[in-house]
Amino acid sequence: MKSKITSIVFIMALSAVIQCTSDKPEYPFRNTDLSIEERVNDLVSRMTLEEKISQMQNGSQAIPRLGIAEYNWWNECLHGVARNGIATVFPQAIGMAATWNPELIEKEADVISTEARAKHHEAIRNNERDIYKGLTMWSPNINIFRDPRWGRGQETYGEDPYLTSRIGVAFVKGLQGNDPKYFKVISTPKHYAVHSGPETSRHTFNARVSDRDLYETYLPAFKACIVEGGAFSVMGAYNRFRDEACCASDLLLKDILRNKWGFEGYVVSDCGAIMDIYQGHKMVKTAAEASAMAVKSGCDLTCGGEYYALKEAVEKNLILEEEIDIAVKRLMTARFRLGIFDPQRKVPYTKIPYSANDSKKHNKLALKLAQESMVLLKNDDNTLPLKKNLTTIAVIGPYADNLDILLGNYHGTPSNPVTILEGIKNKVSKNTEVIYAQGIIPVESFGMMETVETKNLRPSENQKGFGLTGEYFDNPPLIAEAVELANRSDITVVVAGISPKLEGEEMPVELDGFEGGDRTHLEIPKPMQVLVKSLYATGKPVILVLTGGSALAINWESEHIPAILQVWYPGQQGGNAVADVLFGDYNPAGRLPVTFYKSVEDLPPFEDYNMEGRTYRYFHGDPLYPFGHGLSYSGFEYEKIDLTAYEVSENDAINVSVTLRNTGDYDGDEVVQLYARDVESAETQPIKSLKGFKRVFLKKGEITTIEIPLEINDLSYYDEGKGDFVVDPGVFELQIGASSSDIRLKTHIIVREN
Numbered sequence: 001m002k003s004k005i006t007s008i009v010f011i012m013a014l015s016a017v018i019q020c021t022s023d024k025p026e027y028p029f030r031n032t033d034l035s036i037e038e039r040v041n042d043l044v045s046r047m048t049l050e051e052k053i054s055q056m057q058n059g060s061q062a063i064p065r066l067g068i069a070e071y072n073w074w075n076e077c078l079h080g081v082a083r084n085g086i087a088t089v090f091p092q093a094i095g096m097a098a099t100w101n102p103e104l105i106e107k108e109a110d111v112i113s114t115e116a117r118a119k120h121h122e123a124i125r126n127n128e129r130d131i132y133k134g135l136t137m138w139s140p141n142i143n144i145f146r147d148p149r150w151g152r153g154q155e156t157y158g159e160d161p162y163l164t165s166r167i168g169v170a171f172v173k174g175l176q177g178n179d180p181k182y183f184k185v186i187s188t189p190k191h192y193a194v195h196s197g198p199e200t201s202r203h204t205f206n207a208r209v210s211d212r213d214l215y216e217t218y219l220p221a222f223k224a225c226i227v228e229g230g231a232f233s234v235m236g237a238y239n240r241f242r243d244e245a246c247c248a249s250d251l252l253l254k255d256i257l258r259n260k261w262g263f264e265g266y267v268v269s270d271c272g273a274i275m276d277i278y279q280g281h282k283m284v285k286t287a288a289e290a291s292a293m294a295v296k297s298g299c300d301l302t303c304g305g306e307y308y309a310l311k312e313a314v315e316k317n318l319i320l321e322e323e324i325d326i327a328v329k330r331l332m333t334a335r336f337r338l339g340i341f342d343p344q345r346k347v348p349y350t351k352i353p354y355s356a357n358d359s360k361k362h363n364k365l366a367l368k369l370a371q372e373s374m375v376l377l378k379n380d381d382n383t384l385p386l387k388k389n390l391t392t393i394a395v396i397g398p399y400a401d402n403l404d405i406l407l408g409n410y411h412g413t414p415s416n417p418v419t420i421l422e423g424i425k426n427k428v429s430k431n432t433e434v435i436y437a438q439g440i441i442p443v444e445s446f447g448m449m450e451t452v453e454t455k456n457l458r459p460s461e462n463q464k465g466f467g468l469t470g471e472y473f474d475n476p477p478l479i480a481e482a483v484e485l486a487n488r489s490d491i492t493v494v495v496a497g498i499s500p501k502l503e504g505e506e507m508p509v510e511l512d513g514f515e516g517g518d519r520t521h522l523e524i525p526k527p528m529q530v531l532v533k534s535l536y537a538t539g540k541p542v543i544l545v546l547t548g549g550s551a552l553a554i555n556w557e558s559e560h561i562p563a564i565l566q567v568w569y570p571g572q573q574g575g576n577a578v579a580d581v582l583f584g585d586y587n588p589a590g591r592l593p594v595t596f597y598k599s600v601e602d603l604p605p606f607e608d609y610n611m612e613g614r615t616y617r618y619f620h621g622d623p624l625y626p627f628g629h630g631l632s633y634s635g636f637e638y639e640k641i642d643l644t645a646y647e648v649s650e651n652d653a654i655n656v657s658v659t660l661r662n663t664g665d666y667d668g669d670e671v672v673q674l675y676a677r678d679v680e681s682a683e684t685q686p687i688k689s690l691k692g693f694k695r696v697f698l699k700k701g702e703i704t705t706i707e708i709p710l711e712i713n714d715l716s717y718y719d720e721g722k723g724d725f726v727v728d729p730g731v732f733e734l735q736i737g738a739s740s741s742d743i744r745l746k747t748h749i750i751v752r753e754n
Contacts, residue, residue: 027066032342039341040332049321052328053310056295058268058303059131060331070129071335073268073301077137077175077185078155078410079108079571081115081357084132086415088115088362088572092408093141094549095373095568097157097593098630100671101695102170108369109174111362113137113184117349118357135185135338137175138235138268139410142168142189142221143196145550145594146614149606150197151503151517154408154549154569158593159615159627161217162690165224172229177349182339183232184349189225190235191270193252194218198606199506200516203272203280206240209609215718215725217611223261232265232334236299238273240281247273248283248290253298266330269294271303292318300327358415363573370577372669372695375566375590376631383541383563385584385633386491392433394485395421396535397495397528397545398442405495405547408569409504416572420495420545423575427583435489439482439535441475443525444501446511479534486538493582494535496528497547500569521600522553529556536560545578551596558624566592587633587668589695591739596625616740617686628673628690628739634664634700638672638744641736647750648712650727655707658736658745662698671695673737674708676715679748680730685717688735710734712751729753 028034029043044052046066054061062070076082079090090096090108099105116137123133142164145153157164168189177184194207194214209218225231234257236247246252247269257263277283277290284290287309294302295310296319313319339347376384386393399405401421406414418426425434486492502509502525507517513525523529533556535542544557544564557564565588567578580586595616597603602621604613611618616627640659648654658672674692678685692708715732716725729751737743 030341032346036333036336039336040329043332044325044328047328049311049314049324052321052324053307055328055331056301056307056310056324057305058301071340072129072131072134073136074131074303075116075134075137076132076410077112077116077139078141079408080112080412081119082132082410082412084119085413086358087119087412088112088358088366089407089412089414089417090366090369091373091571091574092154092549092569093156094145094154094158094593095570096369097163097167098375098568098590099369099372099695100163100591100693101372102166104369104372105167106170106174108365109171110177111365113175113177114352115357115362116185117352118354121350121352122354135183135340136188136233136334137185138188138190139175140168140171140187140189140225141191142225143191144217144221146196146217146609146611147603147606148522148551148594148597149519149600150550151199151507151519152197152505153594154500154503155410159595160593160617160690161220163593163693164221168221168225169229172225172231176230176232179348181337182347182349183337186233186265186334186338187225187229187231188233188235188268189222189231191237191246192222192234192257193237193246194241194609195237195239195246197518198516199518201607202238202506203276205607206243207609208242209611211720211723212718213609213611219256226257226261226263232337234263234265234267236267236269236273238270238276238280245273245277245281245283245294247299248277248294248297250297258298266300266327266334267298268301269299269303274299274302274304274306288313288316288318295319295327296323300330363416366571367573367577370570370573371580371586373568373570373590374577374581374586374588375592375629376581376588377546377564377566377625377629378558378562379631380562383543384565384582386582388427388432388583389429390432390490392435392489393424393428394482394489394492395424395434395436395495396439396482396486396492397531398438398440399497399499399547400436400493400495402499404499404501405569406571406574408500408549414572418573418575420567420575420578423577423579424493424582426576427579427585435485437482437485438478439494439531440478440527442499443511443527444499444509479531482531483534483538486535486540486542489540491541491543492535492538493543493545494532495545495547496524496532497552498524498550499547500549503549518606519550522551522597524552524554532557532561543582551594553597553599553624555598555624566590584633584666587666589630589632589669589671591628591630591671592625593627595619595623595627598622598624617689620687623741626739626741628671628737629741630671630739632664632666632668632670634662634666634668636670636698636738637661637663638736641734641745641747643734643747643749646748647752649752649754650712650716652712654710654712654749656692656710656734656736657705657707659703659705660696660698661703662700665700667697667699669695669697670738672706672708673739674710675735675737675740675743677733677735678715678717678728678730679733681717681728683717683728688740690740691715715751727751
């Protein structure tokens with residue numbers, strides 16, 4: 001009997017959903033001739049309070065009597081559709097930023113939204129409406145990577161607000177599409193705001209920064225993604241900011257987001273962040289109080305179930321039903337603009353076939369992204385590129401044939417991933433022998449071992465190694481095998497660094513250098529240092545392929561290893577891309593989106609969110625590798641700089657033109673970077689700030705002139721006394737270079753006083 005009743009309920013619900021797409025609408029909200037506002041108002045007016053509340057949680061319930069199907073708002077696409085089976089996996093976000101190519105990132109995001117649509121409609125055809133199958137994507141992560149210790153920095157576009165803004169806007173536009181009525185998918189920039197670790201205290205932490213740091217560093221990317229990119233959703237952060245929970249902050253959600261920036265979309269909490277208001281931050285005592293506080297401030301949707309308490313909140317006069325209506329109308333507007341309530345023939349994106357997912361074309365784009373993300377940190381004596389006809393190549397390291405290293409976090413499942421070892425084997429001639437050794441046990445293995453019995457895993461007294469409690473254990477026989485292979489090879493490629501099992505979101509890892517997903521120092525794990533030094537001691541040429549999602553203090557390696565290639569977490573085609581660079585089939589041109597420091601001792605405390613002493617804009621020390629750094633197999637001469645005007649007013653716009661020549665033997669890209677410095681300001685200003693860039697391809701011997709636009713208003717700083725951005729009249733130095741430290745040309749402009 002129970003089975004029969006269940007079948008009847010399902011048929012009724014399905015019948016109601018089918019009515020959504022009929023040409024004879026039962027209700028005005030089904031009438032596509034009406035405006036979206038009229039349709040939303042009609043729909044919400046028909047809901048009971050309980051039904052409204054049921055729509056304000058990420059797992060929104062069906063309302064069969066109105067023909068509304070259930071919908072889950074939670075979906076992920078940080079660098080490809082995530083957690084929903086086979087999908088194209090692009091380089092991790094930090095690698096995307098290393099391309100310094102917003103146009104390419106927009107193409108990537110367009111592919112991601114295509115695959116999301118393909119998967120969504122296939123799921124609906126199969127009546128699957130659960131998590132990770134919707135069209136509301138919780139990406140990109142545009143928090144500023146202010147400190148390399150943060151494990152989730154790999155998800156960001158780096159340390160600079162301008163670069164983050166340009167990549168972020170491109171990603172948002174690529175996701176949401178350009179149809180005037182319907183979104184392809186909805187993009188959700190996160191985590192708003194002033195959020196970047198530590199992971200261990202994110203549910204209780206209270207961030208405090210000056211207004212200048214807030215408006216000049218932490219908010220510009222959010223503003224750009226909303227005002228310029230048109231993002232229709234924003235995710236609030238776990239932490240407090242100036243004593244207010246970010247998901248219940250009048251300053252962030254009302255004053256800035258809606259009143260200053262004109263945001264008309266919806267806000268979603270991070271998962272469990274409403275619970276943090278009463279359990280973590282202890283600002284109130286109950287779920288009802290926390291939920292009312294969040295909704296009244298403008299958090300429309302919870303990732304979680306906390307908003308079930310809104311009924312109690314209404315009954316206790318903590319919130320009015322009319323205030324709940326505002327949130328529900330924003331949510332329903334999003335669903336209407338996705339075309340969820342409209343006949344499929346009216347929504348252009350419903351025509352995307354399921355075969356569009358994981359296509360050959362998308363795989364080719366994944367390769368291009370990976371190629372463009374590679375950063376050649378060092379290449380003494382033209383060690384690279386390698387010849388393909390070497391007799392023997394030793395590939396060493398636990399990450400060389402490792403799938404995790406390709407993927408990072410928040411990833412999908414690639415159908416045919418190519419590891420670094422496989423990529424090298426694919427590249428060399430048939431007469432070249434490629435030999436492989438792991439070299440050491442992956443250090444993350446010991447992080448996992450610490451959760452089980454470890455008494456039999458301790459190294460013996462005669463072993464050279466490290467303990468398991470906070471340190472590591474290496475295996476001399478494995479290192480000896482690696483050294484033996486290196487000795488009989490022409491060249492050794494050692495793949496080392498860190499992995500997404502060591503850095504990431506709130507992780508149960510406690511090892512030397514790692515805590516809770518974050519890092520406590522910047523060196524590569526000690527066993528890897530031993531491995532690299534042992535290989536170097538053979539006297540054979542060694543190339544270091546460096547993995548990871550954050551800056552590494554590879555001081556010894558930089559001094560001794562002749563060639564170092566930073567590959568991040570490079571996606572499903574990562575192995576082929578690495579091989580393309582190593583063997584010269586692709587000339588690297590990636591640039592660092594973060595500063596590589598020499599030591600964690602060079603930085604202020606992790607919990608200090610003030611920007612002084614951090615990033616290339618405020619760091620006065622000597623970095624190991626500067627922001628914007630990246631080498632090429634070719635050489636580029638910067639021959640001339642010119643401006644369309646040298647005396648300007650604050651509302652003017654000029655073009656900065658640069659004559660560039662490829663003086664090397666390889667075709668390749670150069671990333672021309674424009675920095676500005678306020679020379680005469682009475683206020684403390686950044687050392688310099690990125691204001692423009694352009695990635696340009698030149699054939700060997702080619703000369704070209706490129707133009708970088710500059711809005712004079714972009715030279716402004718936030719005046720705390722005036723509560724607004726102002727442009728200092730006076731002299732500004734404009735710098736053109738190949739990195740923040742490698743400045744090739746300089747000139748000055750004068751900003752006239754109005």
